[in-house]
Every structure is written in C-alpha cells, then in structure tokens.
Amino acid sequence: RAAGDPAITEIKDWNRYLGEGVDAAPYGAPSPFEAHVVRRDVPWLTADPVSSVNFTPLHELDGIITPNGLCFERHHAGVATIDPAEHRLMINGLVDTPLVFTMQDLQRFPRENRLYFLECAANTGMEWRGAQLNGCQFTHGMVHCVVYTGVPLKLLLDEAGLKASGTWLLAEGADAAAMTRSIPLEKALDDCLVAFKMNGEALRPEQGYPLRLVVPGWEGNMWVKWLRRLEIGDAPYAQREETSKYTDLLDDGTARRHTFVMDVKSVITSPSPQAPVTHGKGPLVITGLAWSGNGRISRVDVSLDGGRNWQTARLDGPSLSKALHRFYLDIDWDGSELLLQSRAIDEAGYVQPSKDALRAARGVNSIYHNNGIQTWQVRADGVVENVEVS
Ligand code: MTE
Ligand code: CO
Structure with missing residues (x-):
C-alpha cells in the first residue's frame, strides 16, 4: 500500500501519553476491548433471575482453564x-x-x-x-x-x-x-x-x-x-x-435416576455461531473442548462433512482426569460450506453418541444428560448456524 499502513505510520495516543501507573486497578480487569467476553443468560428460559442460569462464553476462550469471572452460574x-x-x-x-x-x-x-x-x-x-x-x-x-x-x-x-x-x-x-x-x-x-x-x-x-x-x-x-x-x-x-x-x-x-456421571462429550467452540469465520479461505483453526466424567479424553475426531469422514484432532495442553481437554484441527479451508462435528472418546472407551442414537435410547422427554454430537454449518460467507444432520 503506497500510503503505508496507518496502524504503523500514525502516532497513537498510547505512544504519546504515559499510561496508568501501578495500582490504578488493585484488582485487575480485562482490557476494555474484551468487554463482550461475558456470561450471558437466555431471559425466556426461566421466570426469574434468582432461580436461573447464565452461560460460560466458551467461544471466546482457549486452553482448558475457565477464568473465575466467566464461570457459568446456576x-x-x-x-x-x-x-x-x-x-x-x-x-x-x-x-x-x-x-x-x-x-x-x-x-x-x-x-x-x-x-x-x-x-x-x-x-x-x-x-x-x-x-x-x-x-x-x-x-x-x-x-x-x-x-x-x-x-x-x-x-x-x-x-x-x-x-x-x-x-x-x-x-x-x-x-x-x-x-x-x-x-x-x-x-x-x-x-x-x-x-x-x-x-x-x-x-x-x-x-x-x-x-x-x-x-x-x-x-x-x-x-x-x-x-x-x-x-x-x-x-x-x-x-x-x-x-x-x-x-x-x-x-x-x-x-x-441416580444418573450421576457426566458422560463423554465435546463441542467445537470456534468456528461457531457466535464466532463466525471472518477471514475467507485459507488457513482455518478449528478448536473445541472435550471432557468425560469417566476420566481422561483419549481421542477427538472432527468431521467437516456432517459425520461422513473423520480426522483425528490434535489434543493440546494438560490431559487430566475429569478435566476439560482442548483440541485443534488446523485446515486449509477451500471456502466451501462445512458441516462441522466433533466426537470424543474417553479412556473408558466410551464414544460420544449422535443425537439420533441418544434419542433412540432415551426418547425426548428429558432435558438432562444430552451428550450428543453437535453440528455447526459454516456457510461460504463464514456465517455459522446451529443445525442437525441425520
Ligand atoms: N448449591 C446450592 N447450595 N444452591 C444451588 O442453587 N446449584 C447447583 C450446584 N450447587 C446450586 C448448588 C447446580 S444445578 C449446578 S449446575 C452447580 O451448582 C453450578 O455451579 P456454578 O454456579 O459454580 O456454575
Ligand atoms: Co445444574
């Protein structure tokens, strides 16, 4: 670019003036540019906020630790x-x-x-x-x-x-x-x-x-x-x-009853509906979380085509029993539609089921213990939707 990149050539306020000194915030807070990374509720779900739930912004997080101020509340x-x-x-x-x-x-x-x-x-x-x-x-x-x-x-x-x-x-x-x-x-x-x-x-x-x-x-x-x-x-x-x-x-x-254990489960956190693809074709980092109440996660597979073909994802970071596990699949996206799914397998050998398999076994009366495979549709324009494939 002939004029040069203004992000480099222009003098910014943060170059010109001294910043805040130590103790400006004795208990620190995230950057104001991260103000959108918050817990959120779904107002119509419950009648009153005192008997309710809000949700961890998984799509904004990485690694396996949840920051204290972002842990969902129930x-x-x-x-x-x-x-x-x-x-x-x-x-x-x-x-x-x-x-x-x-x-x-x-x-x-x-x-x-x-x-x-x-x-x-x-x-x-x-x-x-x-x-x-x-x-x-x-x-x-x-x-x-x-x-x-x-x-x-x-x-x-x-x-x-x-x-x-x-x-x-x-x-x-x-x-x-x-x-x-x-x-x-x-x-x-x-x-x-x-x-x-x-x-x-x-x-x-x-x-x-x-x-x-x-x-x-x-x-x-x-x-x-x-x-x-x-x-x-x-x-x-x-x-x-x-x-x-x-x-x-x-x-x-x-x-x-007494269905205490949380069975093996995973989800792709990015791309996802709140984290669309904004950069066009080429390198794309697909990432997500897997966990199991039975112990460690031994493998996570990712599908780009709604479960027809699977690739083994890369687990990164500590692998600890009954803790979240982080996985990645780094792809070269050709810009065409994707049907993203992840499927986790735990050390006890349990394989995360499809939603159809889960419904066949349990019916649809329950709201609890849904560990079925999630599908995200990534459109060519990068927009992501929650869908189901059968
Ligand atoms: N304990 C008390 N005393 N009161 C509650 O309402 N909610 C339970 C559990 N322990 C609850 C409680 C439920 S349903 C869940 S899922 C977890 O706390 C939520 O923990 P969190 O708010 O730390 O995410
Ligand atoms: Co609960």
Missing part, C-alpha cells in the same frame, strides 16, 4: 452472601462424633489442588428436540473448569469417624434453597473435596463462597455450594433434586 435461590467468620460446616448422622468446623478449622487440614470440569446435568438440555440456541455459549456453556484447593472429604469424615452402617451422605447448602443432594459414601471417600479456593483465589460468591463441595465427573447439581452440613445415612435421602428433578423420564414412563 442458582436455585440467588447468591448467598456469607460472612466466612459466621460460616460453619457440620458433620452429623451415622458418625462416632458429630463435628462442627469453622473456616479456620478447615484450613488447618492438609489440602490438595485439583483441576476438574463442572457440568450442569441440564447443559445442552434445550437441544433434545432439535437445534435451538444459536451459539455454543448457550448450547454448551453450562460447564467450567478450574483448579480447586480444598480438603479431601475423606479426611473430614475420618475425623468424625464413620459408623459401619453408613452408606450415603447428604450434602446441604446454606443458601435460601438449602439445596440438598444424596451422594454415595463410596464416591465421597474416593475423590470429593471440600473446596475454598478456585484458580488460586477464594471461591467467588456465585460459586459458593466460602465453601463448596467438589464431586469430580458427576453432575453439577451435586456440587453443593455454600456447603454447611454433611449428614451420614444408610440410604439415599430422596430429596427434590434427585426425584422430581435430575432424573431422566423415558418414553415408557419410567425414569432413570
């Missing part, structure tokens, strides 16, 4: 604002010694750091009957993945002393919903954490400050936030969230 009765000095965790029921811990007590137990995804069982639930929401933020954004710091639940239960008759645990939240879920003791003793930090800093209020339960690989609803009580019992407690909710009504009128 509350049944709003965000509890809890003074940690007044917060207690009680353990009662079938134990030798009922115990009450302050936050300080909990921080004197040996702690561990672990990276896990949390997925709401209702993630992708609006897509059971067909393509509906135009963006992976809305179709798949009820998932996040952070490093938790916390005390293994086993240490606290051992401190109280479990009676031999104990087989189940009831976890209860301190919010206005007093959310309660039954968890098999075997899981509680295996890999659950009582966490007080996420990505190194205190839990955010929305994520259960000052204390939440971490139930790796299992449905988000069981990860009780604002955790205040653990009761040991000898049977599941049949609470609302495991009877009328978080069960899967089948075509024959019976319901699957």
Whole structure:
C-alpha cells in the first residue's frame, strides 16, 4: 500500500501519553476491548433471575482453564452472601462424633489442588428436540473448569469417624434453597473435596463462597455450594433434586435416576455461531473442548462433512482426569460450506453418541444428560448456524 499502513505510520495516543501507573486497578480487569467476553443468560428460559442460569462464553476462550469471572452460574435461590467468620460446616448422622468446623478449622487440614470440569446435568438440555440456541455459549456453556484447593472429604469424615452402617451422605447448602443432594459414601471417600479456593483465589460468591463441595465427573447439581452440613445415612435421602428433578423420564414412563456421571462429550467452540469465520479461505483453526466424567479424553475426531469422514484432532495442553481437554484441527479451508462435528472418546472407551442414537435410547422427554454430537454449518460467507444432520 503506497500510503503505508496507518496502524504503523500514525502516532497513537498510547505512544504519546504515559499510561496508568501501578495500582490504578488493585484488582485487575480485562482490557476494555474484551468487554463482550461475558456470561450471558437466555431471559425466556426461566421466570426469574434468582432461580436461573447464565452461560460460560466458551467461544471466546482457549486452553482448558475457565477464568473465575466467566464461570457459568446456576442458582436455585440467588447468591448467598456469607460472612466466612459466621460460616460453619457440620458433620452429623451415622458418625462416632458429630463435628462442627469453622473456616479456620478447615484450613488447618492438609489440602490438595485439583483441576476438574463442572457440568450442569441440564447443559445442552434445550437441544433434545432439535437445534435451538444459536451459539455454543448457550448450547454448551453450562460447564467450567478450574483448579480447586480444598480438603479431601475423606479426611473430614475420618475425623468424625464413620459408623459401619453408613452408606450415603447428604450434602446441604446454606443458601435460601438449602439445596440438598444424596451422594454415595463410596464416591465421597474416593475423590470429593471440600473446596475454598478456585484458580488460586477464594471461591467467588456465585460459586459458593466460602465453601463448596467438589464431586469430580458427576453432575453439577451435586456440587453443593455454600456447603454447611454433611449428614451420614444408610440410604439415599430422596430429596427434590434427585426425584422430581435430575432424573431422566423415558418414553415408557419410567425414569432413570441416580444418573450421576457426566458422560463423554465435546463441542467445537470456534468456528461457531457466535464466532463466525471472518477471514475467507485459507488457513482455518478449528478448536473445541472435550471432557468425560469417566476420566481422561483419549481421542477427538472432527468431521467437516456432517459425520461422513473423520480426522483425528490434535489434543493440546494438560490431559487430566475429569478435566476439560482442548483440541485443534488446523485446515486449509477451500471456502466451501462445512458441516462441522466433533466426537470424543474417553479412556473408558466410551464414544460420544449422535443425537439420533441418544434419542433412540432415551426418547425426548428429558432435558438432562444430552451428550450428543453437535453440528455447526459454516456457510461460504463464514456465517455459522446451529443445525442437525441425520
Ligand atoms: N448449591 C446450592 N447450595 N444452591 C444451588 O442453587 N446449584 C447447583 C450446584 N450447587 C446450586 C448448588 C447446580 S444445578 C449446578 S449446575 C452447580 O451448582 C453450578 O455451579 P456454578 O454456579 O459454580 O456454575
Ligand atoms: Co445444574
């Protein structure tokens, strides 16, 4: 270009003037140019924001860690604002010694750091009957993945002393919903954490400050936030969230219950409806996320033609059990229409099913546990739509 590129030749304000000094923002915030990277809700989904959900902007993120301010939120009765000095965790029921811990007590137990995804069982639930929401933020954004710091639940239960008759645990939240879920003791003793930090800093209020339960690989609803009580019992407690909710009504009128594990799943995050292709033909980075409640992801395949042909994608970044995995397929796009799909396979050998296969097995009554293969149509002009192919 004869005149030269003004991005290079013109003097900009940021060359001319001093910038802000240190401490202009004691707790930092993203660049103002990234102001569009936010959680979003779907206003018509729920009657009121205090019993609602907003969604992680997956299409704007890379790697496998979700920044704290972008983790989707799901509350049944709003965000509890809890003074940690007044917060207690009680353990009662079938134990030798009922115990009450302050936050300080909990921080004197040996702690561990672990990276896990949390997925709401209702993630992708609006897509059971067909393509509906135009963006992976809305179709798949009820998932996040952070490093938790916390005390293994086993240490606290051992401190109280479990009676031999104990087989189940009831976890209860301190919010206005007093959310309660039954968890098999075997899981509680295996890999659950009582966490007080996420990505190194205190839990955010929305994520259960000052204390939440971490139930790796299992449905988000069981990860009780604002955790205040653990009761040991000898049977599941049949609470609302495991009877009328978080069960899967089948075509024959019976319901699957105790469907705790989040099965293998993946989605292409870019290109996607909110992240269209804006650069024409040539090199195109296709990227997405895969995860499984059964462990690590062993392979992700990507199709450019609606599932007729598959190529193995490149997994990049740490591969950790029950955590998000990042995949890429770097292609030379010829500018013609694509029907993008991804299909993940986990270390247990489970293969992500097609939506048709899922509907054949489960019917269309449920909103929970939809891990079917997602299709994005990339048009020649780069616009991307949520579609289904059969
Ligand atoms: N815990 C309490 N106490 N109250 C709640 O409303 N919502 C549950 C679970 N734990 C909830 C709760 C649901 S349905 C999900 S999916 C996860 O928290 C969401 O966690 P997040 O808000 O950190 O994304
Ligand atoms: Co949920």
